Amino acid sequence: xxxxxxxxxxxxxxxxxxxxxxxxxxxxxxxxxxxxxxxxxxxxxxxxxxxxxxxxxxxxxxxxxxxxxxxxxxxxxxxxxxxxxxxxxxxxxxxxxxxxxxxxxxxxxxxxxxxxxxxxxxxxxxxxxxxxxxxxxxxxxxxxxxxxxxxxxxxxxxxxxxxxxxxxxxxxxxxxxxxxxxxxxxxxxxxxxxxxxxxxxxxxxxxxxxxxxxxxxxxxxxxxxxxxxxxxxxxxxxxxxxxxxxxxxxxxxxxxxxxxxxxxxxxxxxxxxxxxxxxxxxxxxxxxxxxxxxxxxxxxxxxxxxxxxxxxxxxxxxxxxxxxxxxxxxxxxx
Amino acid sequence: xxxxxxxxxxxxxxxxxxxxxxxxxxxxxxxxxxxxxxxxxxxxxxxxxxxxxxxxxxxxxxxxxxxxxxxxxxxxxxxxxxxxxxxxxxxxxxxxxxxxxxxxxxxxxxxxxxxxxxxxxxxxxxxxxxxxxxxxxxxxxxxxxxxxxxxxxxxxxxxxxxxxxxxxxxxxxxxxxxxxxxxxxxxxxxxxxxxxxxxxxxxxxxxxxxxxxxxxxxxxxxxxxxxxxxxxxxxxxxxxxxxxxxxxxxxxxxxxxxxxxxxxxxxxxxxxxxxxxxxxxxxxxxxxxxxxxxxxxxxxxxxxxxxxxxxxxxxxxxxxxxxxxxxxxxxxxx
Numbered sequence: 001x002x003x004x005x006x007x008x009x010x011x012x013x014x015x016x017x018x019x020x021x022x023x024x025x026x027x028x029x030x031x032x033x034x035x036x037x038x039x040x041x042x043x044x045x046x047x048x049x050x051x052x053x054x055x056x057x058x059x060x061x062x063x064x065x066x067x068x069x070x071x072x073x074x075x076x077x078x079x080x081x082x083x084x085x086x087x088x089x090x091x092x093x094x095x096x097x098x099x100x101x102x103x104x105x106x107x108x109x110x111x112x113x114x115x116x117x118x119x120x121x122x123x124x125x126x127x128x129x130x131x132x133x134x135x136x137x138x139x140x141x142x143x144x145x146x147x148x149x150x151x152x153x154x155x156x157x158x159x160x161x162x163x164x165x166x167x168x169x170x171x172x173x174x175x176x177x178x179x180x181x182x183x184x185x186x187x188x189x190x191x192x193x194x195x196x197x198x199x200x201x202x203x204x205x206x207x208x209x210x211x212x213x214x215x216x217x218x219x220x221x222x223x224x225x226x227x228x229x230x231x232x233x234x235x236x237x238x239x240x241x242x243x244x245x246x247x248x249x250x251x252x253x254x255x256x257x258x259x260x261x262x263x264x265x266x267x268x269x270x271x272x273x274x275x276x277x278x279x280x281x282x283x284x285x286x287x288x289x290x291x292x293x294x295x296x297x298x299x300x301x302x303x304x305x306x307x308x309x310x311x312x313x314x315x316x317x318x319x320x321x322x323x324x325x326x327x328x329x330x331x332x333x334x
Numbered sequence: 335x336x337x338x339x340x341x342x343x344x345x346x347x348x349x350x351x352x353x354x355x356x357x358x359x360x361x362x363x364x365x366x367x368x369x370x371x372x373x374x375x376x377x378x379x380x381x382x383x384x385x386x387x388x389x390x391x392x393x394x395x396x397x398x399x400x401x402x403x404x405x406x407x408x409x410x411x412x413x414x415x416x417x418x419x420x421x422x423x424x425x426x427x428x429x430x431x432x433x434x435x436x437x438x439x440x441x442x443x444x445x446x447x448x449x450x451x452x453x454x455x456x457x458x459x460x461x462x463x464x465x466x467x468x469x470x471x472x473x474x475x476x477x478x479x480x481x482x483x484x485x486x487x488x489x490x491x492x493x494x495x496x497x498x499x500x501x502x503x504x505x506x507x508x509x510x511x512x513x514x515x516x517x518x519x520x521x522x523x524x525x526x527x528x529x530x531x532x533x534x535x536x537x538x539x540x541x542x543x544x545x546x547x548x549x550x551x552x553x554x555x556x557x558x559x560x561x562x563x564x565x566x567x568x569x570x571x572x573x574x575x576x577x578x579x580x581x582x583x584x585x586x587x588x589x590x591x592x593x594x595x596x597x598x599x600x601x602x603x604x605x606x607x608x609x610x611x612x613x614x615x616x617x618x619x620x621x622x623x624x625x626x627x628x629x630x631x632x633x634x635x636x637x638x639x640x641x642x643x644x645x646x647x648x649x650x651x652x653x654x655x656x657x658x659x660x661x662x663x664x665x666x667x668x
Contacts, residue, residue: 267642275641307609308601310385
């Protein structure tokens with residue numbers, strides 16, 4: 001958190017965001033992405049008020065229609081008067097600003113609705129980890145009164161699957177007809193699924209795709225989840241059509257039931273995963289800051305150069321850096 | 335590196351792998367993925383001998399035909415008698431073993447060829463970071479005499495793009511006809527490209543796709559790369575057909591030229607990126623090990639539980655953990 005403040009005081013920004021300023025909220029989320037001191041101050045102020053929202057991960061291979069399904073879920077939630085936020089993890093570039101995915105543009109239907117907040121986040125450039133930044137952003141939205149937060153991510157990368165795993169409930173979306181490589185991508189995703197939705201159910205083959213999925217999931221019954229996360233023995237497979245709206249209210253009701261079933265049983269695994277992602281992200285930031293601080297930068301650069309030249313192996317370099325960090329922190333502590 | 339040794343002594347395994355045992359090499363790569371003490375010992379032994387190989391990243395959206403193109407490049411390299419290795423980053427699950435992508439199976443044509451080594455690596459489960467594990471694996475292949483190492487990865491996630499960025503030369507592969515969402519994924523990838531290949535050039539629309547890409551890349555000329563990596567002002571766009579073999583020998587020749595142009599100018603940015611990925615991965619491992627060691631586990635768990643319950647904010651927790659780690663390391667150092 002060494003980046004300069006963005007001109008706003010963190011706790012003031014937090015107060016304004018909590019009081020309903022969408023501009024303050026937007027600035028705060030930018031500060032979190034840039035990992036500034038403002039973000040730290042604001043999060044410290046807001047964190048005690050978070051914890052009540054239902055964080056729903058929506059993921060799946062490209063082309064499954066995740067964005068349209070999220071838009072349809074937002075419409076149903078808004079019709080019921082519920083404030084709802086969307087964090088859309090954009091796989092495109094943080095450098096060029098990236099391409100906005102077509103479907104997200106439809107979200108601008110809600111431009112005048114203060115109870116809908118939509119935010120695109122670049123998937124790259126999160127040094128302390130995308131999962132940590134996403135968890136922190138979700139906590140801020142939660143503290144600002146959004147009881148339902150969707151995290152939408154293209155489920156094809158390691159980080160993206162990690163993001164799905166910090167959600168309270170993870171929905172994996174797929175279309176009936178997808179290519180071979182995409183079928184393979186799917187296998188890894190099904191393990192993090194609490195619910196599987198065959199979207200575009202208006203198309204031919206949807207019932208068959210759902211039946212195949214159910215068969216596949218039955219085969220996987222004996223497999224343990226990767227994160228010891230308790231989950232239903234077998235994720236429910238349902239059909240929906242974001243286009244016609246069929247199945248969407250039922251999906252939201254299923255999500256609500258899943259969350260309601262959890263309360264009163266202590267912090268569940270997803271909350272712990274969020275806590276870990278955030279804390280480990282901060283620790284990684286602090287280590288990186290120490291390594292590349294103005295005092296140590298030259299020394300770190302020299303060591304990395306020796307590793308790059310294969311004069312020193314990475315373990316030896318890591319040990320030297322740890323010695324230096326310990327020395328440095330001792331003098332800071334004492 | 336607290337996982338138990340896999341029964342082999344690291345330096346003996348390293349010696350056997352360097353002497354040509356493919357079985358030892360395979361076991362070594364497994365040890366690197368599991369981050370055992372054997373891997374550490376072996377890497378320390380092999381690292382000084384690495385540094386000569388050309389590490390080529392091959393990435394792109396799903397469906398572009400990366401695997402077939404890599405197979406075609408391997409065929410051309412083998413026809414010239416060059417030893418060649420492939421690290422295929424498999425987006426599917428580390429838990430179920432995952433689905434092998436169809437095209438990779440064709441690689442088994444080389445089952446009897448000792449100078450071809452093909453390895454699938456799960457993209458998930460690399461705690462210290464996929465880029466670090468991949469860089470370490472590439473260094474081991476390099477030390478074992480593979481002068482050309484392809485890293486194949488589906489370029490749709492943050493980690494996968496990071497992996498591409500540790501390669502000496504990064505080739506982005508795409509097919510002429512791809513959907514909208516995939517077009518958006520592409521934008522982020524083009525920034526890491528040294529070369530862009532329109533594969534499946536036997537299909538209609540390939541010339542038009544190449545022309546569009548060239549136009550897109552011209553627009554991007556003023557954009558800085560994300561990692562200060564010096565690269566050609568504009569990546570070359572070429573056509574190839576893994577199916578007919580057209581353009582593949584030319585592509586390998588272009589790759590060779592790109593690498594030859596680099597020697598004698600000190601460690602280039604990609605080598606530094608590999609060094610950083612490995613060292614930072616080891617530091618992250620050490621921090622995580624310290625946090626979850628048997629002595630500290632209960633305390634760390636309790637802190638994470640308080641963060642999960644929103645009784646403590648993540649920054650306060652990170653600070654308490656840093657204090658503990660410093661205390662612990664002081665007593666270890668003294």
